[in-house]
Amino acid sequence: MASLRGSRFVFVALIVASCGGDDASTADSPLPATATPSVPGKSDVATPASTSASRGIVSTDLVLDLTTRTGRATLTLETGSLPPTFEVGDLRIDAVSTSSGTVVGHSRSAEGHLVVDVTSRTTKLIIEYGFSKHGHFDGWDATPGFTFLWPDHCGNLFPCHSAPADGTTFSLEVLGVPEGQTAVYPREVPAAAPAYQLGIAVGPYLYEPLGTTPSGTEVGVYFTSATRAAALTGASRLPEYFAFLEQTLGDYLYGKTVASVAVDWGPGDFGGLEHHPFWHIDDGQIGDPYTHAHEAAHGWFGGAVRMACWEDFVLSEGTSTYLAARAIEAVDGPTAGAALWQVFGTELLEMIETGDDTVAWLPDTCNAISIAEHPLWSLAVYYRGAFFLRAVEAEVGRAALDATLAELYRRHGGASAAGVPDLLDLIEDSTGFDPSDLATLWLLSTGAPPGL
Numbered sequence: 001m002a003s004l005r006g007s008r009f010v011f012v013a014l015i016v017a018s019c020g021g022d023d024a025s026t027a028d029s030p031l032p033a034t035a036t037p038s039v040p041g042k043s044d045v046a047t048p049a050s051t052s053a054s055r056g057i058v059s060t061d062l063v064l065d066l067t068t069r070t071g072r073a074t075l076t077l078e079t080g081s082l083p084p085t086f087e088v089g090d091l092r093i094d095a096v097s098t099s100s101g102t103v104v105g106h107s108r109s110a111e112g113h114l115v116v117d118v119t120s121r122t123t124k125l126i127i128e129y130g131f132s133k134h135g136h137f138d139g140w141d142a143t144p145g146f147t148f149l150w151p152d153h154c155g156n157l158f159p160c161h162s163a164p165a166d167g168t169t170f171s172l173e174v175l176g177v178p179e180g181q182t183a184v185y186p187r188e189v190p191a192a193a194p195a196y197q198l199g200i201a202v203g204p205y206l207y208e209p210l211g212t213t214p215s216g217t218e219v220g221v222y223f224t225s226a227t228r229a230a231a232l233t234g235a236s237r238l239p240e241y242f243a244f245l246e247q248t249l250g251d252y253l254y255g256k257t258v259a260s261v262a263v264d265w266g267p268g269d270f271g272g273l274e275h276h277p278f279w280h281i282d283d284g285q286i287g288d289p290y291t292h293a294h295e296a297a298h299g300w301f302g303g304a305v306r307m308a309c310w311e312d313f314v315l316s317e318g319t320s321t322y323l324a325a326r327a328i329e330a331v332d333g334p335t336a337g338a339a340l341w342q343v344f345g346t347e348l349l350e351m352i353e354t355g356d357d358t359v360a361w362l363p364d365t366c367n368a369i370s371i372a373e374h375p376l377w378s379l380a381v382y383y384r385g386a387f388f389l390r391a392v393e394a395e396v397g398r399a400a401l402d403a404t405l406a407e408l409y410r411r412h413g414g415a416s417a418a419g420v421p422d423l424l425d426l427i428e429d430s431t432g433f434d435p436s437d438l439a440t441l442w443l444l445s446t447g448a449p450p451g452l
């Protein structure tokens with residue numbers, strides 16, 4: 001996840017002072033403090049399962065040729081009366097057919113979406129197309145070789161629905177990989193995921209298996225010769241972080257082999273992106289254990305538990321930030337955990353003092369913002385969300401909060417999107433503690449809460 005702001009370029013997936021605190025916020029102008037914030041109930045907020053004005057995509061089966069830059073997408077659709085439409089960015093659509101081979105008509109809507117002329121009974125389409133090189137973190141970047149689809153650029157690589165609530169499984173085959181290079185990508189994403197989750201990295205990659213968790217997940221790391229030392233240092237305890245997440249939240253849904261992948265996003269960029277099961281971490285951050293833990297946590301929140309709306313960004317980022325700190329504490333010890341929280345607090349206070357603070361949740365709209373251009377895309381949201389969960393933990397106890405997060409994952413993981421109200425309601429239902437005041441303090445207000 002990233003956005004261009006002049007020459008500044010910051011990544012969502014990650015944080016911490018060691019990675020460059022001065023570039024830690026993307027908020028150009030903080031939202032005003034909410035005068036009398038209140039926490040809406042679930043019924044007050046529109047959280048549609050799908051925000052696309054079309055039939056949902058159940059599965060996306062892709063064959064991509066990186067040399068000819070052509071693709072074939074086989075899309076399995078929900079049944080329904082709406083005509084299928086897809087975001088197709090700057091794709092060149094060559095042909096559309098049904099699974100039986102019947103060529104069908106298609107057109108572009110005023111918004112540039114592909115509209116396919118088929119009956120309501122048609123549930124499988126094959127779309128052949130060409131795709132372009134992109135160099136601005138908005139599609140397939142051939143040099144040095146990675147995809148970047150967050151937040152809504154999937155249409156520059158394959159026909160898709162980019163709304164975060166829209167989940168699809170994937171299969172993928174990548175052809176035309178240059179001689180001497182390796183394409184790192186999942187052959188299968190077996191549980192529903194948001195469209196931006198699919199990722200490909202191409203380079204002279206080497207792989208090191210690091211260990212297998214008690215649940216049987218092989219955890220490894222991909223790197224180049226230039227990033228080998230840092231990658232092995234940063235990921236040295238990744239299997240234990242991953243095991244902590246499995247044991248705390250429940251079984252992982254995206255396969256039995258996972259890895260961090262070092263990618264070269266260029267100078268000045270940092271962070272990672274949750275391309276589960278092979279998530280990307282920028283070269284500059286690949287040596288930082290926290291980044292590995294944070295991206296791993298997105299396999300549960302932000303991946304399997306999809307955001308209902310971009311306005312629920314904190315449910316993905318705040319929760320992953322909190323869980324990464326918990327994993328670090330559990331594996332590396334209380335001192336390492338405390339040091340991380342110290343960094344979170346210091347950076348949030350700096351953002352408050354410099355006017356880069358923002359509320360962490362926008363409860364009144366759904367997908368009314370462009371997240372990459374909105375102040376909500378701020379590390380303040382990561383920290384506020386993490387501190388909110390830490391404050392809830394202090395009230396209900398660690399075990400009760402863990403059980404609540406595990407239950408949220410059990411209900412929604414790979415199945416349906418969730419919004420912040422789902423988390424708040426579940427906290428109250430499962431623990432008896434009403435988190436509204438803490439949500440007001442940490443998520444709906446700006447400024448420094450007491451004790452920060």
Ligand SMILES: [Zn+2]
Pocket residue numbers: 012013014294298316317320
């Ligand atoms: Zn993240």
